[in-house]
Amino acid sequence: MANIVAIVGRPNVGKSTLFNRLTEQRQAIMDNQSGVTRDRHYGYAEWTDKRFTVIDTGGYVVGSEDIFEGAIREQVEIAIEEATVLLFVVDTMTGPTGLDHDFAKVLRRSKKPVYVVANKAETFERQQAASEFYALGLGDPFPISSQTGSGTGDLLDEVIKHFPNEGVEDPEGGIPRIAILGRPNVGKSSFLNVLTGKERSIVTDIAGTTRDAINTRYKAYGKDFILTDTAGIRRKARISDNIEFYSVLRSIKAMEESDVCIIMLDATRGLEAQDMNIIGQAVRAKKGVVIMINKWDAVEKDHRTADVLRKEMLQRMAPIDYLPIIFASVHEKQRIFQVMEKAMEVYENKHKKITTSKLNEALQPVIEAYPPPATKGKQIKIKYMLQLPTPSPTFVFFCNLPQYIKEPYERFLENKIRENFGFDGVPITIFFRQK
Ligand code: GDP
Ligand code: GDP
Numbered sequence: 001m002a003n004i005v006a007i008v009g010r011p012n013v014g015k016s017t018l019f020n021r022l023t024e025q026r027q028a029i030m031d032n033q034s035g036v037t038r039d040r041h042y043g044y045a046e047w048t049d050k051r052f053t054v055i056d057t058g059g060y061v062v063g064s065e066d067i068f069e070g071a072i073r074e075q076v077e078i079a080i081e082e083a084t085v086l087l088f089v090v091d092t093m094t095g096p097t098g099l100d101h102d103f104a105k106v107l108r109r110s111k112k113p114v115y116v117v118a119n120k121a122e123t124f125e126r127q128q129a130a131s132e133f134y135a136l137g138l139g140d141p142f143p144i145s146s147q148t149g150s151g152t153g154d155l156l157d158e159v160i161k162h163f164p165n166e167g168v169e170d171p172e173g174g175i176p177r178i179a180i181l182g183r184p185n186v187g188k189s190s191f192l193n194v195l196t197g198k199e200r201s202i203v204t205d206i207a208g209t210t211r212d213a214i215n216t217r218y219k220a221y222g223k224d225f226i227l228t229d230t231a232g233i234r235r236k237a238r239i240s241d242n243i244e245f246y247s248v249l250r251s252i253k254a255m256e257e258s259d260v261c262i263i264m265l266d267a268t269r270g271l272e273a274q275d276m277n278i279i280g281q282a283v284r285a286k287k288g289v290v291i292m293i294n295k296w297d298a299v300e301k302d303h304r305t306a307d308v309l310r311k312e313m314l315q316r317m318a319p320i321d322y323l324p325i326i327f328a329s330v331h332e333k334q335r336i337f338q339v340m341e342k343a344m345e346v347y348e349n350k351h352k353k354i355t356t357s358k359l360n361e362a363l364q365p366v367i368e369a370y371p372p373p374a375t376k377g378k379q380i381k382i383k384y385m386l387q388l389p390t391p392s393p394t395f396v397f398f399c400n401l402p403q404y405i406k407e408p409y410e411r412f413l414e415n416k417i418r419e420n421f422g423f424d425g426v427p428i429t430i431f432f433r434q435k
Helices: 015-032 065-082 098-108 124-136 152-162 188-196 243-256 273-284 305-317 336-351 356-369 407-421
Strands: 004-008 042-047 050-056 085-091 114-119 177-182 214-220 223-229 260-266 288-294 325-327 382-387 394-399 429-434
Touching (some): 004 243, 015 042, 015 114, 015 152, 065 243, 085 124, 085 152, 098 124, 114 152, 177 273, 188 223, 188 260, 243 273, 260 336, 273 305, 325 336, 407 429
Parallel strands (some): 004 050, 004 085, 085 114, 288 325
Antiparallel strands (some): 214 223, 382 394
């Protein structure tokens, strides 16, 4: 199951500030490069080894306070259905308002855990004022300040109790779960049809229940795999404003439940900001990734076009340079096999374990030749390293002064691991620990 935390509440209580607070560290890497749009409303967060997706539902609602019966109600209902945990943000500067009570009424009917987050509680008075929100009938409020971060730790300690231990369990262990992601119209359904050999039923606008992602096992192109598909997440009737919200939820769920994401791009459109968002999200979620540039048939090209495009993409994705890029055409069934083969290879890479002796044999000489630069006159000595038994490749380097090792050196080590052991398509995590 995907762990999804949805932030709901009326306008101006501090939802987006809280969203930024929860996701800020995780966003740093990709957002600084390559002009990724900053105004997105979902992101990745982590608290004591539990990882989860955060959605700022406020970002999907247009309109003002007098429209509760419309867009806001819809937003809350979707959030209730799709989220694992709900954070209901209220404002200690104003106290409970009529609109807060409207939200509370809907939230009280849900069976999902709801936390009343009494925001802007920087002062003692406002911390006291938080208890007024007990009247909303949703339990004890958590006084926090999204601006300073105070109180958010206690809140997250509670929130993560609702997540299963390891995130996603693998019922058919050893068989790669693959999600096909991409912007609308890149060719996802066409690709799925080719893979599964049948016309998939079109998702209809039936009001009512939604389902989680469906995992279906397939054999195609000589490969055995499970497609995680979110066709079950139905659009309700009358929804217009929230279509983007739906498609985002779909891809988040499919991504969370998969091992490897095939991220499709449209060759006739090039790499767009939304594509970068999806790629960034998958990398932050530590998923294996294959980039499939579809509609290659529709591009006017010569023998250099692919290379030029590949270089351009790598530049924009920098420093992420380890994702395989395949130029394909679903219509002409060109390189479909390669895409699937690469996805399997990336899956193997994701689960590859390097023994401690092999790792040290390969990296010790490199580290001796290029030790971490001394900081504040202090020599930094890396003693040894090992790979942890985690679901995605994670390496720990034991050293005397872990706090002095800077990002460029970390990247250097990552590159050396990749050069020696080839983790094509898979994000690597590196930790430094005192020894
Ligand atoms: P949203 O409409 O619910 O997403 O609210 P925003 O995050 O845009 O915040 C609304 C206003 O409240 C902004 O002016 C924020 O600076 C302010 N704000 C948000 N969080 C806090 C907080 O923890 N303390 C204080 N004092 N102000 C906050
Ligand atoms: P989805 O929204 O990502 O599921 O995209 P669809 O599978 O519905 O495809 C969107 C459009 O792109 C349709 O008109 C397809 O026929 C077209 N399309 C899909 N794959 C290819 C391809 O390989 N080449 C070309 N030229 N068009 C394609």
